[in-house]
Amino acid sequence: xxxxxxxxxxxxxxxxxxxxxxxxxxxxxxxxxxxxxxxxxxxxxxxxxxxxxxxxxxxxxxxxxxxxxxxxxxxxxxxxxxxxxxxxxxxxxxxxxxxxxxxxxxxxxxxxxxxxxxxxxxxxxxxxxxxxxxxxxxxxxxxxxxxxxxxxxxxxxxxxxxxxxxxxxxxxxxxxxxxxxxxxxxxxxxxxxxxxxxxxxxxxxxxxxxxxxxxxxxxxxxxxxxxxxxxxxxxxxxxxxxxxxxxxxxxxxxxxxxxxxxxxxxxxxxxxxxxxxxxxxxxxxxxxxxxxxxxxxxxxx
Numbered sequence: 210x211x212x213x214x215x216x217x218x219x220x221x222x223x224x225x226x227x228x229x230x231x232x233x234x235x236x237x238x239x240x241x242x243x244x245x246x247x248x249x250x251x252x253x254x255x256x257x258x259x260x261x262x263x264x265x266x267x268x269x270x271x272x273x274x275x276x277x278x279x280x281x282x283x284x285x286x287x288x289x290x291x292x293x294x295x296x297x298x299x300x301x302x303x304x305x306x307x308x309x310x311x312x313x314x315x316x317x318x319x320x321x322x323x324x325x326x327x328x329x330x331x332x333x334x335x336x337x338x339x340x341x342x343x344x345x346x347x348x349x350x351x352x353x354x355x356x357x358x359x360x361x362x363x364x365x366x367x368x369x370x371x372x373x374x375x376x377x378x379x380x381x382x383x384x385x386x387x388x389x390x391x392x393x394x395x396x397x398x399x400x401x402x403x404x405x406x407x408x409x410x411x412x413x414x415x416x417x418x419x420x421x422x423x424x425x426x427x428x429x430x431x432x433x434x435x436x437x438x439x440x441x442x443x444x445x446x447x448x449x450x451x452x453x454x455x456x457x458x459x460x461x462x463x464x465x466x467x468x469x470x471x472x473x474x475x476x477x478x479x480x481x482x483x484x485x486x487x488x489x490x491x492x493x494x495x496x497x498x499x500x501x502x503x504x505x506x507x508x509x510x
Contacts, residue, residue: 210288217241236321252280260304281311303336366418
């Protein structure tokens with residue numbers, strides 16, 4: 210989702226193959242419209258910007274990635290639930306203020322699932338108080354380890370005793386014990402399936418941590434690494450068509466067109482709004498636009 214969101218601003222294909230639904234794509238376009246509306250014209254839009262905070266000795270304390278930075282403004286894409294992101298925004302804002310000398314930063318949380326924008330102005334003293342408290346607790350060797358919903362972002366999650374104990378407790382708890390772990394058996398009992406879904410989601414962060422950690426090891430008993438070639442693509446279709454020695458019709462049949470890039474071309478060439486560009490494309494090109502099949506997404510009630 211973040212890769213597609215970034216590509217909307219930069220007139221490029223996403224960094225990774227994307228299979229997001231049309232609804233998700235529309236929600237990302239909504240988020241971009243909010244950025245376009247709230248952004249300050251006197252400052253550029255910087256996409257996927259590294260924000261680094263250093264101490265008095267210029268040692269990096271932490272870094273984060275701002276989805277969109279626009280002068281003294283931060284836009285952060287949130288595609289899930291509405292959680293308490295105040296510490297994260299304070300950290301990003303402090304890094305930006307420290308680098309640029311701003312006295313305050315306006316942060317905008319873009320909740321795509323709910324089509325809501327939550328805006329908060331953070332002053333430097335506020336951010337310093339929050340972040341310094343976090344740093345002190347993080348560096349305290351006696352501080353208790355507390356598993357929470359953000360464990361998936363922690364670099365120590367594989368060695369965390371509290372998280373391992375939590376995982377062991379989940380497996381040992383009779384409430385999560387399945388009568389059978391064979392998919393064929395689980396599929397026949399909706400109650401067992403519900404328990405299996407809950408168990409799989411609870412263990413997901415631990416599994417993701419193992420997947421991340423294995424990339425740091427050249428040798429793993431019983432496994433071997435195989436190098437996979439990266440995907441090749443043409444970045445400049447116009448230049449390629451001139452050098453291909455193919456008739457233009459044959460060359461175009463081998464090409465695929467980004468609808469997002471096409472929308473931008475309509476806006477720039479005709480001087481129309483994003484909504485007008487989408488409506489025009491729908492009227493003129495709907496018969497030749499390919500749409501991937503919709504898929505179902507399971508959400509907890």
